[in-house]
Amino acid sequence: MRKVLNEKFFARDTLVVAEELLGKFLVRKCGKREEAYLITEVEAYDGHLDRASHASKGETERNKPMWGPAGYWYVYLVYGMHDMLNMVTGPRKYPAAVLIRGVGEFRGPGILTKALQIERTLNNKKADKKTGLWIEDRGVVIQKKDIQKSPRIGVRYAGPIWAKKPYRFFFKV
DNA sequence: GGAGTGATGACA
DNA sequence: GTCATCACTCCA
Numbered sequence: 001m002r003k004v005l006n007e008k009f010f011a012r013d014t015l016v017v018a019e020e021l022l023g024k025f026l027v028r029k030c031g032k033r034e035e036a037y038l039i040t041e042v043e044a045y046d047g048h049l050d051r052a053s054h055a056s057k058g059e060t061e062r063n064k065p066m067w068g069p070a071g072y073w074y075v076y077l078v079y080g081m082h083d084m085l086n087m088v089t090g091p092r093k094y095p096a097a098v099l100i101r102g103v104g105e106f107r108g109p110g111i112l113t114k115a116l117q118i119e120r121t122l123n124n125k126k127a128d129k130k131t132g133l134w135i136e137d138r139g140v141v142i143q144k145k146d147i148q149k150s151p152r153i154g155v156r157y158a159g160p161i162w163a164k165k166p167y168r169f170f171f172k173v
Numbered sequence: 174g175g176a177g178t179g180a181t182g183a184c185a
Numbered sequence: 186g187t188c189a190t191c192a193c194t195c196c197a
Binding site for chain 2: 062073
């Protein structure tokens with residue numbers, strides 16, 4: 001079973017999408033080579049009230065993709081060095097996204113974007129085969145009991161309520 | 174624990 | 186135009 005996930009899948013509740021992304025495959029096509037990586041760790045950023053989300057500052061030139069249709073990539077540079085890969089989720093006009101933090105053997109959002117050569121040129125591009133970066137369901141199912149949750153990483157500035165939300169999802173090994 | 178790094182957004 | 190901030194990684 002190989003199904004390319006589209007707006008219909010991503011336009012649902014961000015927390016549901018984030019959890020269901022575990023076990024899906026991130027597929028990268030560079031030239032003729034096509035490689036698929038199991039998604040192992042994600043974080044949800046849900047709505048403009050979420051103080052850890054870029055969307056909490058309102059719509060700006062940078063975070064504009066978060067307000068757009070689901071199923072698009074939101075890629076930005078942080079700390080002057082690392083590109084972060086996010087999938088836009090939720091309905092149109094509702095700012096939300098899921099940060100892809102780990103795929104395959106790669107641990108850490110900055111490491112995986114470097115390994116897969118994911119750059120800001122992909123920002124605001126649709127996740128499909130034409131773009132060269134998309135997500136597939138290949139029939140892998142992660143058991144509910146194997147999924148762990150924790151607060152998100154690197155968002156202490158968001159204040160006690162939002163910094164503590166268990167919006168990070170990953171597998172129990 | 175602390176440096177490196179540069180785009181971004183807020184303010185003037 | 187200036188300035189502080191930042192969804193990270195690596196080395197000590």
